[in-house]
Amino acid sequence: MKNSTLISAILLCLTMILLSNTALAKMPILKGIGGDFTLKSSKGYEVSLSDYQDKVVMLFFGYTNCPDICPTTIAHISQMIKTLTPEQRTRVQVLFISIDTDYDTPEHLNKYLDYFDPSFIGLVDEREKIDQVAKLYHAEYSKLANEKVTTEFKKLSVDDEQQEQKGYLYSHSAKIFIIDTQSRVRGFFYVGTPVTDMKEQVISLF
Amino acid sequence: MKLIKLISGLLLSASLMSATSVLAADIMAEKAWSRAMPPTARVLPVYVTLRNNGAKDVSLVSVSSTYGQAELHQTIMENDMMKMLPVDFIVIGSKEQVKLAPMGLHVMIKNLALDVPTEDNTLPLTLNFDNGETISLDAKVTRTP
Secondary structure (H helix, E strand, O other), X not given: OHHHHHHHHHHHHHXXXXXXXXXXXXXXXXXXXXXXOEEEEOOOXXXXXXXXXXXXXXXXXXXXXXXXXXHHHHHHHHHHHHOOOHHHHOOEEEEEXXXXXXXXXXXXXXXXXXXXXXXXXXXXXXXXXXXXXXXXXXXXXXXXXXXXXXXXXXXXXXXXXXXHHHHHOEEEEOOEEEEOOOOOEEEEEOOOOOHHXXXXXXXXXX | OHHHHHHHHHHHHHHHHHHHHHHOXXXXXXXXXXXXXXXXXXXXXXXXXXXXXXXXXXXEEEEEEXXXXXXXXXXXXXXXXXXXXXXXXEEEOOOOEEEOOOOOEEEEEEOOOOOOOOOOOEEEEEEEEOOOOEEEEEEEEEOOO
16 A cells, blocks of 8 residues: 555656656647737837747837836846857847837837847837737736735835826736747746746747 | 034034944845946836844835935736835844845835936935834945846
8 A cells, every 4th residue: 555655656756747847848839829910119110020930039018117027027038048159049039018108119118128138129009009919918917006905014005196106107917928930929937937947948949 | 603513513423323323223234236227217126135133123114315216116926917016114024134126125216316327336225214223325236136
């Protein structure tokens, strides 16, 4: 009896190891998410996702008046890109879609992204067009409502000053979408995803 | 005239006393840094590790900076959505440490009054705690903390 329990445990462990390896080695093709789009870019011309069929695209949503999440995400992706060989780098394109259509412009995105990594391309357009893309990627966003949050560390007060700053407090998707050379969404990374895992998975899609 | 001198003297001693109290303080702030941001940025993040060596909980209640209006914020992830919310205070439990770090608690400076600080410079800050302590420090401006 003890032996059979031991064997089951070993089998379970082996299965888990196999499964986790498979998950890392092979990214599934995700259905019902993603699709082509065309938006104004920080490079001065319009960009379509289908322009990058020879590259793996890393796509994420954000806005430049975001002090923490967006620069941290950019720095994380940038760190991964730096570990690639120059040849591998030519096969990756990072796209940053701004959800702040009120403030961000292609010119502003260009100055912003250029500072972090000139190869990154920023996209922004009319709100309706950004909304459509966000919908395709299930990455709906919103300007934060005056919600009250109370935890051990925080208590949100709602006052006039906060009403003013609502403009740049957005809630948005935390995902970094990984899109293969056929414009198919293959998975997501987060700021917590180790650089080595990101690298391995991106290279597996070349 | 003498009165003015006396008042200045008193003010000077008061400031010296407060400087001394920082040394004897319960709260220690270390590893303060700000991510180097593009010259066109309108907001700056600052991160710092706070340690409370005292017997009582202490809260960080406000931050001031010559660079602009500083607020305490927290980034929260809920159902794959990230958001940033203002917080009124940050509690540092007795004998505990709280790390203000990317994707979590942080100081956000907005309404910038000065140019965005460039890499390898410093960004001065004053942290105010509810036990009356204040800590002035220079956060290192860097791309790689």
